[in-house]
Amino acid sequence: xxxxxxxxxxxxxxxxxxxxxxxxxxxxxxxxxxxxxxxxxxxxxxxxxxxxxxxxxxxxxxxxxxxxxxxxxxxxxxxxxxxxxxxxxxxxxxxxxxxxxxxxxxxxxxxxxxxxxxxxxxxxxxxxxxxxxxxxxxxxxxxxxxxxxxxxxxxxxxxxxxxxxxxxxxxxxxxxxxxxxxxxxxxxxxxxxxxxxxxxxxxxxxxxxxxxxxxxxxxxxxxxxxxxxxxxxxxxxxxxxxxxxxxxxxxxxxxxxxxxxxxxx
Amino acid sequence: xxxxxxxxxxxxxxxxxxxxxxxxxxxxxxxxxxxxxxxxxxxxxxxxxxxxxxxxxxxxxxxxxxxxx
Numbered sequence: 001x002x003x004x005x006x007x008x009x010x011x012x013x014x015x016x017x018x019x020x021x022x023x024x025x026x027x028x029x030x031x032x033x034x035x036x037x038x039x040x041x042x043x044x045x046x047x048x049x050x051x052x053x054x055x056x057x058x059x060x061x062x063x064x065x066x067x068x069x070x071x072x073x074x075x076x077x078x079x080x081x082x083x084x085x086x087x088x089x090x091x092x093x094x095x096x097x098x099x100x101x102x103x104x105x106x107x108x109x110x111x112x113x114x115x116x117x118x119x120x121x122x123x124x125x126x127x128x129x130x131x132x133x134x135x136x137x138x139x140x141x142x143x144x145x146x147x148x149x150x151x152x153x154x155x156x157x158x159x160x161x162x163x164x165x166x167x168x169x170x171x172x173x174x175x176x177x178x179x180x181x182x183x184x185x186x187x188x189x190x191x192x193x194x195x196x197x198x199x200x201x202x203x204x205x206x207x208x209x210x211x212x213x214x215x216x217x218x219x220x221x222x223x224x225x226x227x228x229x230x231x232x233x234x235x236x237x238x239x240x241x242x243x244x245x246x247x248x249x250x251x252x253x254x255x256x257x258x259x260x261x262x263x264x265x
Numbered sequence: 266x267x268x269x270x271x272x273x274x275x276x277x278x279x280x281x282x283x284x285x286x287x288x289x290x291x292x293x294x295x296x297x298x299x300x301x302x303x304x305x306x307x308x309x310x311x312x313x314x315x316x317x318x319x320x321x322x323x324x325x326x327x328x329x330x331x332x333x334x
Contacts, residue, residue: 057291093303096310
């Protein structure tokens with residue numbers, strides 16, 4: 001293999017941090033902590049998301065300890081926030097809890113679809129950037145909103161492929177390609193991945209990374225799916241860099257016509 | 266009365282430090298990573314937990330890490 005296409009020479013940089021893997025793993029939905037740890041290792045990820053909730057003394061500790069043992073960075077999220085105010089406060093709590101100023105910003109506008117609330121998202125992003133956070137917003141697949149988020153100082157944009165946990169893949173590849181084309185910050189496809197081919201498509205479209213939770217954690221065999229989606233991300237990235245052939249209406253022979261044997265009538 | 270995570274906490278005296286509050290209500294080592302506290306919607310930095318006291322009527326949120334996408 002051409003060394004320039006080797007995974008190890010193709011790290012992802014977001015803000016000032018270089019990530020060894022282009023797969024970010026969401027920790028939601030794993031039935032057991034041991035499965036989560038095995039999936040983290042199988043995925044090859046270097047960064048995983050976590051959430052904050054009112055503390056439960058019964059279960060506290062094991063998650064942070066497990067992730068520390070895996071040696072991965074923690075990316076806290078603001079999941080469940082419906083207003084900029086709640087998201088900003090949650091991000092500030094996360095900064096204290098995990099000693100990181102990185103935040104996956106989620107501001108949800110609708111319970112049924114869990115789609116982002118664009119005005120509140122932009123407002124929260126602006127406030128968090130001003131407060132010194134490295135902001136990675138979960139956003140719609142709207143290219144204009146992605147640019148606005150970049151303009152207010154977000155370190156990456158994370159458009160959805162389809163609604164969270166839906167497993168519908170990338171419903172609008174055209175929009176994702178537009179976002180990639182105009183982005184000056186890394187684009188992380190977030191939400192909607194259902195299986196390895198969805199992750200591969202995201203990378204083929206030019207996304208810099210994929211964030212995946214449910215497709216792995218709720219798979220019949222989460223560890224095997226972690227490996228599969230890792231392979232999808234790596235394959236898609238290689239294909240993107242290799243440059244695919246154009247789509248043609250008709251066939252184009254791959255074997256030359258000249259010099260074939262003639263057998264008469 | 267101090268309210269912790271939405272529940273009245275009659276056993277907690279006014280003036281308790283954040284560090285003591287966390288230890289008593291959450292059974293958590295206040296040095297432990299993955300825990301954060303807000304009092305009346307203002308986040309209290311970890312370094313101020315032993316010096317910050319909680320007034321009567323305060324609403325305290327104590328949060329910790331959970332799995333999430």
